[in-house]
Amino acid sequence: MDSVDDRKNTKETEKKTSKKELSIEEKLQDAQDRALRALAELENQRRRFEKEIKEAFEFGGFSFAKEILALLDNLQRAQQSIKNDQTLKNNKDLDKFLKNIEIIEKDLISIFEKNNIKKINCIKEKFNPNSHQAMLEVEDETTEPGTVVKEIQPGYMFGDRLLRPSFVAVSKRKSSESDKKNDKK
Numbered sequence: 773m774d775s776v777d778d779r780k781n782t783k784e785t786e787k788k789t790s791k792k793e794l795s796i797e798e799k800l801q802d803a804q805d806r807a808l809r810a811l812a813e814l815e816n817q818r819r820r821f822e823k824e825i826k827e828a829f830e831f832g833g834f835s836f837a838k839e840i841l842a843l844l845d846n847l848q849r850a851q852q853s854i855k856n857d858q859t860l861k862n863n864k865d866l867d868k869f870l871k872n873i874e875i876i877e878k879d880l881i882s883i884f885e886k887n888n889i890k891k892i893n894c895i896k897e898k899f900n901p902n903s904h905q906a907m908l909e910v911e912d913e914t915t916e917p918g919t920v921v922k923e924i925q926p927g928y929m930f931g932d933r934l935l936r937p938s939f940v941a942v943s944k945r946k947s948s949e950s951d952k953k954n955d956k957k
Contacts, residue, residue, distance in 0.1 A: 830931060837889055837930050844880050845925070847873060884928070892927040894920045894938045903927060905937040912943040919943045 794802070851873045860866055884890070892903050899906060899918045907924050915921060920940045927938030 831933060833887065834930055834933065834935070837884075837887070837928075838935055840880075841928060841936055844877065844884075847877055847880070851877070888931050889935065890929050892929060892938045894923055894927065894940055896920065899940070899942050903929075903934060903937055904940050904942075906942045907939045908941045909944045910941045911946045913946055915943040917944050 851870060854860055854866065854870060854873075881891075894904055896915070897920050898916075899920055904920060904927065910921055912919075912921055919942065920938075921943045922941035923938055924941065925939040928935040
């Protein structure tokens with residue numbers, strides 16, 4: 773009886789191994805598929821690395837540029853506060869000092885332009901949420917609603933990326949008396 777059972781087991785084992793074993797053509801096809809997938813993955817990875825390297829060169833100074841904007845802002849604020857200070861207006865050397873500040877400001881702007889950092893022009897432009905940040909609304913019948921009427925803080929682009937949005941005042945229609953009454957209710 774053992775010999776009949778052994779023969780059954782042997783036949784079953786042979787069937788299993790013949791199902792598991794692939795023909796040479798199937799093995800070749802499988803190897804080619806795996807090789808093509810590996811090559812495609814390598815090519816995709818190479819493209820990703822090239823893109824990352826390109827972006828690193830183009831926008832590597834992005835965070836530095838963003839921080840250096842604070843320097844320009846503070847320089848402009850200092851210039852304004854000196855011009856508006858009544859006690860300093862009577863000083864003879866004030867004009868020389870202000871001219872020096874203006875030279876520094878122009879140098880900074882020149883450096884920005886050389887490095888592809890450009891100020892966003894926004895006055896009398898239609899409000900664009902991608903480059904403007906509305907800080908307040910101003911009633912104005914002379915301009916179309918949604919038009920930028922005042923720039924509070926300039927915005928800048930670094931290449932085609934937004935470095936900082938322009939902080940702006942946007943026009944709106946004058947509210948009528950009936951609108952005001954409805955708002956109070």
